[in-house]
Amino acid sequence: MLDQKVISLCKQKLLTAKADLLNRFQSHFHDFRERETGGDEADQTMALLAENHLFLTQQRLRSQLIEIENALGRIEKGTYGICEETEEPIEVDRLIAIPWTRLSIEGAELRERHEARHA
Secondary structure, three states: OOOHHHHHHHHHHHHHHHHHHHHHHHHHHHHHHHOOOOOOHHHHHHHHHHHHHHHHHHHHHHHHHHHHHHHHHHHHHOOOOEOOOOOOEOOHHHHHHOOOOOOOHHHHHHHHHHHHHOO
16 A cells, blocks of 8 residues: 555645646637737638647647546545556556556556557
């Protein structure tokens, strides 16, 4: 089992990362909304590219936010720090570095090998 201090540290890191992601999400959206619209074909093409970039960025941020929310849920359920692949404890250093991780180093290697075989 994980030490309560480690869980508290990871939870704080998760909450900080969540707040940062939400701020970045709003900032990117606000910056996009501030852009001028209209103009000639080149301006419209640039606007379309900017919209696509915003969409991809927001999608990536949303995926990260889901991982953070899932990790916070695992803390609440008492399953935080258990590898989904091996069902063994995840290394403390790994949890501190990547508090939303669901896999131990061994579990990540197993999953990568499995995905490589089926690619």
